[in-house]
Amino acid sequence: MDLSYLFKKNVWMPGWGELSLSALLIALISGFLLLPFFSPQPDAYKGIALFINYSLLTHFLHSLHSYSGDLFLIAGFMHTFEYIYKRSYQSYSFKSWFLLILLALFSLTAVFSGFLSIGSKESLSAESIVKGILSHLWIGGRWLSTFLFAKGHSSIIYMHHISTFTVLSIILIYIHLRRLKAENYVFYYTLILLTAFSMFFPEGIGYAPQTPLETIEGPWYFIGFQELLGWLPVWAAGISLPFILFLSFSLLPFYKKNNNRVLYAFLLFSFFYIIESFIGYFLRGDGWQLLYR
Amino acid sequence: MQKSKKISRNAFLKKISVFFSLISGVILFSTYGKTLNRFFTHARIYRIPLKRIKNRIYENDRFFILKENNKFTVLSKKCPHLGCTLQRINSVDIIVCPCHGSRFHITGKFISGPAAQNMKRLNYKTDSNNIIIIKSS
Numbered sequence: 401m402d403l404s405y406l407f408k409k410n411v412w413m414p415g416w417g418e419l420s421l422s423a424l425l426i427a428l429i430s431g432f433l434l435l436p437f438f439s440p441q442p443d444a445y446k447g448i449a450l451f452i453n454y455s456l457l458t459h460f461l462h463s464l465h466s467y468s469g470d471l472f473l474i475a476g477f478m479h480t481f482e483y484i485y486k487r488s489y490q491s492y493s494f495k496s497w498f499l500l501i502l503l504a505l506f507s508l509t510a511v512f513s514g515f516l517s518i519g520s521k522e523s524l525s526a527e528s529i530v531k532g533i534l535s536h537l538w539i540g541g542r543w544l545s546t547f548l549f550a551k552g553h554s555s556i557i558y559m560h561h562i563s564t565f566t567v568l569s570i571i572l573i574y575i576h577l578r579r580l581k582a583e584n585y586v587f588y589y590t591l592i593l594l595t596a597f598s599m600f601f602p603e604g605i606g607y608a609p610q611t612p613l614e615t616i617e618g619p620w621y622f623i624g625f626q627e628l629l630g631w632l633p634v635w636a637a638g639i640s641l642p643f644i645l646f647l648s649f650s651l652l653p654f655y656k657k658n659n660n661r662v663l664y665a666f667l668l669f670s671f672f673y674i675i676e677s678f679i680g681y682f683l684r685g686d687g688w689q690l691l692y693r
Numbered sequence: 694m695q696k697s698k699k700i701s702r703n704a705f706l707k708k709i710s711v712f713f714s715l716i717s718g719v720i721l722f723s724t725y726g727k728t729l730n731r732f733f734t735h736a737r738i739y740r741i742p743l744k745r746i747k748n749r750i751y752e753n754d755r756f757f758i759l760k761e762n763n764k765f766t767v768l769s770k771k772c773p774h775l776g777c778t779l780q781r782i783n784s785v786d787i788i789v790c791p792c793h794g795s796r797f798h799i800t801g802k803f804i805s806g807p808a809a810q811n812m813k814r815l816n817y818k819t820d821s822n823n824i825i826i827i828k829s830s
Contacts, residue, residue: 525777525792532775539719610754612780616791630793632808634775687782688794 401660404586406580407482416482420475421573424507424583427468428570430461432560440555448605459635462605463598469511476507484666485685497653501646503572508621510565513548515619517558520606525616527557529629533638541669582649614686624676630688645669717721729765732826740823750799752781756826757788761801768801774808788812 408524409415435453437458441447452457483489495634505596516523529551534541535546550556574580582590607613616628628637655662683690741758743750751758752770757779759766770779774811777792795806803811818825 528771528776528778529792612762613791614782614789616777626792629775633807638775684794687780687789687796688791690790 401663403574406478409487414498414583414589416475418583418586419669420479421577421580421588422473422587423468423475424470424569424573425580425582425587426591426594427465427472430465430468434458434461434465435562441684443609444517444555444558445605445609446519448518449608452605459602460598461560463603464594466514467594467597468590468605469514470620472507472588473511476504481666482653484663487658487662489662491657492653494650494653498650499572499575501650503569503576505530506565506568506572506648510569512619512622513557513561513565517555517561518605519609521609521611521613522616522618524609524621526618529618531610532631536639537632540682564624583630615684615688617631617680617684620677620681623680624673627676627680627684651662719754737828739826739828741826742823743819744822745790747825750781754778755828757799757801757812758824765817765824766800766817767817767824769813769815769828771813773810773813774806779812 407416437451437454439447439450440693453459453460467517483500492500516527529547531549534545537544548557548560570580581641619621625637628641631637632641652662679690683691737819739755739758741751741753746758746760746765749760751760755770757768759768759769771777772779772790772795774790775794777790779788779790779797779801781788787804788797788799789795790807790808791808793807795808795819796804797812798804801812801814803809815826815828819829
């Protein structure tokens with residue numbers, strides 16, 4: 401299977417890794433610029449809504465921050481795909497590869513904790529789901545839940561978003577690349593792309609927590625997972641599957657055979673996940689019922 | 694013939710101590726986990742004035758209270774599946790979960806969906822003016 405065209409570098413499509421790093425830098429800068437406008441409120445949603453409505457500039461910066469997080473994930477996923485396609489994992493030691501898997505995990509949690517800290521109806525539901533999954537974890541679930549959300553303190557997940565997960569991601573990126581500066585061309589290219597996107601499609605912050613909604617969807621990258629949780633028991637979809645994925649990815653350097661099995665497994669899972677996301681996004685109606693019901 | 698790799702005594706002791714620490718950590722955590730959980734749980738008390746419960750069904754952001762023949766049924770609004778806040782469909786006596794589509798009758802009885810269990814009933818007391826709900830979390 402020849403998919404090399406997906407990873408060919410040219411003027412309009414620089415490398416996925418570099419694109420991902422540029423998106424992260426833009427997310428960091430826009431997040432840093434937003435900080436002075438943020439005044440913590442007991443209701444997290446109010447705090448975010450206040451600085452969104454403060455001026456056009458803050459709304460633009462929030463959109464830029466949000467879209468750069470999304471691009472960071474997409475480019476990061478494509479970069480992982482590139483590693484699988486080119487069998488780069490074979491040249492890594494287990495330790496270095498494991499640090500990359502941790503980087504992928506912390507990148508995802510950094511972006512997801514941003515979604516959770518908005519305090520909207522959707523993010524509060526996502527928080528309940530995460531707590532629900534953690535309560536099924538045999539060891540350490542309660543502790544992890546308290547660590548992430550600390551009862552009654554909605555700002556804790558925000559603190560994790562701006563410090564814990566972001567700092568850990570940056571450290572692991574530095575270990576991976578030995579630099580944090582993106583190539584100039586790619587950085588400005590990404591900045592122009594995201595600026596245009598943020599100007600034409602300003603990002604909202606979801607519904608207020610009190611709004612009665614008959615369907616609640618998580619962030620786009622977790623809709624497939626939300627759908628899976630509806631089909632399978634929590635221990636299977638919420639605990640075993642992520643654990644098996646994490647374990648399989650971590651052990652890839654030990655798979656030295658020169659065939660495409662890993663690539664096919666990766667593609668099959670991605671295809672399955674996209675289908676699940678499609679069902680969740682387009683075919684679910686009121687009360688999370690399939691439209692034909 | 695391949696030579697077997699020699700491992701130094703220090704390295705061997707280091708590896709074996711990490712291994713046994715992990716095993717004992719798991720055993721300790723699974724044995725005393727429930728005791729530790731007590732530090733993370735606490736009960737909350739909610740008072741709802743009885744005069745507010747005028748209709749057959751009363752709801753706020755945490756509970757559904759069903760009043761039939763002057764008897765109350767207090768149900769948690771948290772879905773027993775993964776904790777999303779349940780919504781009532783006003784025209785019928787059905788409660789749905791907006792996150793994964795579980796459905797319940799207004800009495801809390803499970804109808805369909807991934808929750809596969811009834812809604813959680815909460816203990817309550819009444820005094821002359823209030824209904825007092827004790828909820829552990």
